[in-house]
Amino acid sequence: MSKRALVISGGGAKGAFAVGAIKALAANAPATTFDIYVGTSTGSLIVPFAAAGALDLLEKMYTTVTTADVIQKGNVGERILADNSLFNADPLARLITQNFNDDFCNKLLASPKEVYLATTCLQTGDSVYFSTKDAPAGSNANVIKAGNPDTFRRAVMASACQPVFMPPIEVEKGKRPMRQYVDGGVRAYAGIQLAVDAGADEIYAILLSPSAGTPDNEVFNDAFTILEHTIDIFTTEVAVTNLRLPMLYTQGLRYIADVKAGMLKKGKTQAEIDEFFDIDRTNPFSGKTPVTIYVVRPDSPLGGGPGGLNFIPDEMKGMLAKGVNSMSDLLAHLPPNGSNMV
Amino acid sequence: MRQLRHLLIISGLFVCSQSLRAQEFPKGWVLYGEGLQGISTNFGAAPDLYTGSLELSPMTTVVESHLRLGGVAGLLFTNKKLDGIFGPRLAWKLKDFTVSEFGSVANLQLQLEAIWGTSNQRLIGGGPKLEIAKFVTIGITAHRDYHLNDWWFRLGVGYNFLHKKRSSTPHDPFDPNKK
Numbered sequence: 001m002s003k004r005a006l007v008i009s010g011g012g013a014k015g016a017f018a019v020g021a022i023k024a025l026a027a028n029a030p031a032t033t034f035d036i037y038v039g040t041s042t043g044s045l046i047v048p049f050a051a052a053g054a055l056d057l058l059e060k061m062y063t064t065v066t067t068a069d070v071i072q073k074g075n076v077g078e079r080i081l082a083d084n085s086l087f088n089a090d091p092l093a094r095l096i097t098q099n100f101n102d103d104f105c106n107k108l109l110a111s112p113k114e115v116y117l118a119t120t121c122l123q124t125g126d127s128v129y130f131s132t133k134d135a136p137a138g139s140n141a142n143v144i145k146a147g148n149p150d151t152f153r154r155a156v157m158a159s160a161c162q163p164v165f166m167p168p169i170e171v172e173k174g175k176r177p178m179r180q181y182v183d184g185g186v187r188a189y190a191g192i193q194l195a196v197d198a199g200a201d202e203i204y205a206i207l208l209s210p211s212a213g214t215p216d217n218e219v220f221n222d223a224f225t226i227l228e229h230t231i232d233i234f235t236t237e238v239a240v241t242n243l244r245l246p247m248l249y250t251q252g253l254r255y256i257a258d259v260k261a262g263m264l265k266k267g268k269t270q271a272e273i274d275e276f277f278d279i280d281r282t283n284p285f286s287g288k289t290p291v292t293i294y295v296v297r298p299d300s301p302l303g304g305g306p307g308g309l310n311f312i313p314d315e316m317k318g319m320l321a322k323g324v325n326s327m328s329d330l331l332a333h334l335p336p337n338g339s340n341m342v
Numbered sequence: 343m344r345q346l347r348h349l350l351i352i353s354g355l356f357v358c359s360q361s362l363r364a365q366e367f368p369k370g371w372v373l374y375g376e377g378l379q380g381i382s383t384n385f386g387a388a389p390d391l392y393t394g395s396l397e398l399s400p401m402t403t404v405v406e407s408h409l410r411l412g413g414v415a416g417l418l419f420t421n422k423k424l425d426g427i428f429g430p431r432l433a434w435k436l437k438d439f440t441v442s443e444f445g446s447v448a449n450l451q452l453q454l455e456a457i458w459g460t461s462n463q464r465l466i467g468g469g470p471k472l473e474i475a476k477f478v479t480i481g482i483t484a485h486r487d488y489h490l491n492d493w494w495f496r497l498g499v500g501y502n503f504l505h506k507k508r509s510s511t512p513h514d515p516f517d518p519n520k521k
Contacts, residue, residue: 073445074365077475082506083513086444093515154516167513180512224442306443 003035005200006050007192009239010041010185011208012162012308014298016062016316018043018206020323021296022050023059025204028331036198038129038191040118040184042208042308044159048100048152051113061099063320067311069095071166085167087309092160096153105149108132114198116143117159118184118191122168123177127187129194130155130171139197144172159184162307189239192246196291206323207297208308209239228306246293253290294334296326366449366473367407367435373503374399374479380496382420382487393420393494399431408435414455423461431455433471448474453481464489477505 008018025032039047049058071087079086108115109132116129128142130151135143146152151171158169158181168180184191195203220226256277263273277283302319304310376397383390401412415428432454439448454468464487471481479500486493 074368075447075476076441076445077447078477078506079445081475081477082508090515097516150516157515167515170512170514173514222442224444228442310443 002202003198003200004033004202005036005038005195005198005204006034006047007038007190007195007203007205008040008043008046008050009190009205009207009209010043010183010235010308011302011304012042013062013304013311013316014208014302014308014319015042015046016319017208017298017302017323017326018046019055019058019062020320020325021206021327022046022323023055023320024324024327025331026055028328032204034113034204036114036116036195036200038116038118038195038198039159040188040190041160041162043190043206044117044156044184045096047117048104048108048115048156051111051115052104052108057099059320063317064313065095065311065316066313067309070311071309083167085161085163086165089157089161089166092166093157096157100149100153100156102149105152109147109149109152116191116194116198117146117155118188118194119155119158119171119181120163120184120186120188122163122180122182124179125187127184128181129184129191130159136194136198139194141194141197143194146171155181158182162309165307165309185235185238187238187242189235189242192243192293193249196246196249201289201291203291203293205293205295206327207239207243207295208302209236210298210300231307246291250291250293253285253288256285257290294330296323296330298322298326365407365440365446366438366476367403367410367433367451369403369406371400371402371504372410372412372476374401374500375503376416376479376498376500378483378496378498380483380494382492382494384492391421393418393496395419395427395496397427399500401431401433409433410451414457418459418463421461425463426460427457427463429455429457429465431468436470448472453483457485462489463487465494467494471500475505477502 037047037051046058068091070092071089072091073087076086111132115132119128119130121128126142128144130146131143132146134145135141146155150173154169154171154173158171161167161169161182163182163186168182170178171181172179190205190207192203192205220229260273264270278286302322303315376399378397379394381390382393395416395418397414397416399412399414401410403409404411410433412431413429414431418425418427433451435449435451437450438446440446451471451473452468453471457463457465465485466488467483467485469481469483471479473479481498483496483498484493
């Protein structure tokens with residue numbers, strides 16, 4: 001059965017770009033609906049609402065929320081001495097509790113749509129997805145079903161909590177041994193591979209950073225600015241390596257499909273072709289079909305401060321408009337069949 | 343009546359905005375234990391005297407991000423005698439020191455106090471103080487003893503007994519009973 005997935009990366013305030021892109025998709029291609037939703041960090045705040053079709057609420061959130069609605073800054077020294085993060089994230093927990101109420105969560109959990117929220121477990125170092133459904137059959141991904149509203153809310157929070165800046169979250173409250181989870185972006189910038197594992201054959205991946213870093217000529221002469229910049233470099237590296245595998249996988253599938261088509265054209269029978277490719281059942285692509293990936297991402301950095309933690313409504317309105325433009329541009333130039341690996 | 347309502351709204355907005363911003367001098371209490379050493383002098387022929395004191399100073403923030411009020415009490419050693427001292431104290435925050443966009447690390451405050459001693463000392467004065475991580479302070483003070491006609495100059499360090507301590511269980515942002 002054909003499945004379509006929406007994947008949204010992390011990026012804090014830059015999630016406004018994703019909201020703009022989803023809005024443009026809904027307006028220009030209303031028939032494009034999704035079966036699978038995968039979110040990382042800010043993406044995890046967006047995909048549940050996207051799955052519920054609550055686009056107006058998403059737009060309101062990502063154009064009105066301010067930094068103080070998400071984090072509370074304090075005395076850094078005091079927090080290093082006594083807390084487990086530089087910022088207090090209680091405001092974000094309140095925001096999540098208000099918007100992801102029991103009724104909303106229960107409807108989502110009962111929905112046939114699959115929602116996956118990417119987190120990273122601090123104790124095991126594993127990439128863990130909390131989901132409204134059980135793990136996809138045959139997937140190597142570590143998927144835990146978030147079976148009740150409280151666990152779901154905590155999973156959304158954990159996925160959004162950038163380690164060091166925001167506190168780790170005990171998603172499965174009371175479970176022992178205790179497991180604390182942080183932003184899924186530490187291990188998985190965008191869960192494209194999970195979408196493939198879950199059976200998606202068409203993926204819309206909305207990434208919140210541009211493909212190539214833009215060199216700047218800033219002279220770095222203080223440690224904290226260097227720290228911020230280093231975190232940006234690490235994040236970009238995770239993004240690049242995280243995308244490489246599913247892209248390579250898709251290219252591999254397409255290559256094999258092309259080779260098989262060429263062999264058929266040259267007069268080989270399907271049985272002969274299958275015999276060539278299924279050597280002692282070692283073909284890792286056996287039974288898989290090519291995946292079409294449409295990547296929507298900004299052309300230049302969106303802003304949003306370090307880790308995207310500066311939520312400035314006017315700036316976010318601009319990001320949202322860029323998201324609308326990028327998705328509209330993609331839809332206008334959509335190839336009839338093939339992946340758009342920008 | 344209408345003006346009063348406007349005033350209340352404006353005051354509410356001010357308090358609200360302060361609560362969002364206050365990284366230094368947040369609402370609540372501090373309890374500093376301080377050790378000070380220095381000299382008392384009358385700039386005359388009499389020799390300068392060593393003074394040392396141990397003081398306890400509870401203070402509470404009355405204007406968030408700006409002003410603390412409280413008191414000070416302690417033991418003072420000077421002129422080979424041990425005296426008791428007490429009096430009111432205020433601290434006015436002058437400046438926040440921040441680290442990039444991460445938040446504050448320290449503040450510079452001006453402390454003013456009146457101190458009465460059990461040997462008829464009557465001091466008034468204060469000085470600048472650096473408060474680091476809401477945990478320790480270092481400062482210098484100058485006081486005028488308007489009764490005994492002396493000047494006191496001291497250097498002090500302090501430790502906040504009420505500073506936030508690391509909990510054995512991690513903070514849970516969803517816990518309705520959290521502090």
